[in-house]
Amino acid sequence: MTSSVGRRILIKLCRSSLSPRIIATRFSSIAVEEDAKNVIPASQPGKIQAALLKDFSSSLVIENLEPPKNVQANEVLIDVHYCALNTSDALLSKNLYTFEPKLPTILGYEVVGKLVEIGTEAEKNGYKIGDQVVALNKEKYGGLAEKCLAEIGDIWKVPSVIDSIDAVSILDNYITALIALERKVSIDENDMILINVGISGISLAAIDLATNVYRAKVIGVCATEDGADLARKKGAFASLKYKDKKLLKQIKEIAAERDIQVIFDDVDGEYFKKVLDCFTDVYKDATLKDLLRDDNFAVVVHHLSREGRVIIAGTATTMTNAHSEVQQGSFSVTGFNLTEYRKKKPDEYRQAGDEVLQFLEEGLITPSCLLIVGLHKVNDALRFVYESKSPGKVVIDIRNKEADAVKVTK
Structure with a gap:
């Protein structure tokens, strides 16, 4: 666990007016102690890396896992690019949320990425391999991994003019x-x-x-x-x-x-x-x-x-x-x-998602993203969500796993 002094420094840095480069450098130095205790394995061919919650109130553990299989008719498999950390992720990691997850589990439900496998119902609904989508995976979670499953009722195509960081920060x-x-x-x-x-x-x-x-x-x-x-x-x-x-x-x-x-x-x-x-x-x-x-x-x-x-x-x-x-x-x-x-009004739920993405495409709204940080530094990012008391989003870069924290200015 990062020391209490390190946590206070991290929060102070993210609230400061220092340049993104300085914040990224110091964020990385705070994470050294965490990384030393949690040895991150090298990637293995045919497997995916994911951040697992194995014990409540303990650090997430990076492991190589078998990718999800047996995609159902109403499901898709997403090659995840970014996953937003939400407050429910922070609470779930400490067993303080409205339900208790079965362990081990993979947190993260707001993801953006490309479809690599689609079920028959997804194909009938116009989805195809290679589509860029954003998912609001509040039932399945699983977003803090290189690949995750989602149901077609919880995904939306991302217009090409929308930035992936905005897409993952908004729904x-x-x-x-x-x-x-x-x-x-x-x-x-x-x-x-x-x-x-x-x-x-x-x-x-x-x-x-x-x-x-x-x-x-x-x-x-x-x-x-x-x-x-x-x-x-x-x-x-x-x-x-x-x-x-x-x-x-x-x-x-x-x-x-x-x-x-x-x-x-x-x-x-x-x-x-x-x-x-x-x-x-x-x-x-x-x-x-x-x-x-x-x-x-x-x-x-x-x-x-x-x-x-x-x-x-x-x-x-x-x-x-x-x-x-x-x-x-x-x-x-x-x-x-x-x-x-x-659950009660799925059509209105989907319509609201369409409207939000339309507002974003038209430039009417702008989601607030505070930090982007690589998957291997997810524990420091998760701690920041829990302790920073800021309403802005923290986004995990799943592909660029070693990325230091970058402060987003918009």
Whole structure:
């Protein structure tokens, strides 16, 4: 395990304004101790390299494995180029997620690569060997390997104009944000949306969609100054690091600039404060596990008496399950779980993926990728996901296995 001093240095470097070259060099030096303890075998012909989780809270182990075989009719085999690390990967590695995986297992469910084998149903659906695809493999995982299986319902062709790094960084967060926003509200340019980012990539995606697709006015509330900077880059007209004693005053001042005077007045205003607490309590009482969960994105609609409405979205602490709902007056609070939604409404799930890729192709949205690092340094990357408290993506380069960390500037 990397020393606590090394971990602090790593996090400080990735938050700094140092050049990508300097960060990559120092990231590599921090990984020396880890690499010394986990001897990485040389590649073997006919086998694939993968990062295995063998014991919870222990480092992933690089091993040579037999490639997946017996591709089913509704499956494809992907030659993986990149795999995004998500917060669920970090939680699963410590057995802190919503289910316990059977060990050993290969983490990683957001991948991009080329098809090397296709089932009969995949062929009927127009897929062919050599197609560049992105997969949202939330059922099978397996992305931290040179090859992985995916079902055709979970893959999308990647338009040639889309960069692979953007493709692998976008689907999970943006599909979740898009469906959650669309199923609860019809956003227009007159709406003010307060999005509690915390350290959630989903909430950052919601800012991107609300600002650049729906053209609404967004206030971002973030756990760190780095998160607030990312929110501003997405187009939020105001972005705040959470401060308990100042937040209500700051929101009221921003609302007043848009001629909204009654945001916290009367009974509805008092209830609005309570609902806001459902989101901002994550900064007071929630554990890091709560902050990293990907099934606690929620949407609140508050109708002001005379001057329009305010929408609140983002990470919330009150969601006990995907369909819990509390209503009072003009409010509704609903949690959202993409895995459950996929099972119940697969067509809408796929349509949302198509729309997200179209928005990306048209240049309307831009996913936030922080770091790209080779497969053999996956343990340092995984630790960064768990400890950095940043909503940006970390991507593993499966082909360039020895690659040092490169800080992405966009």
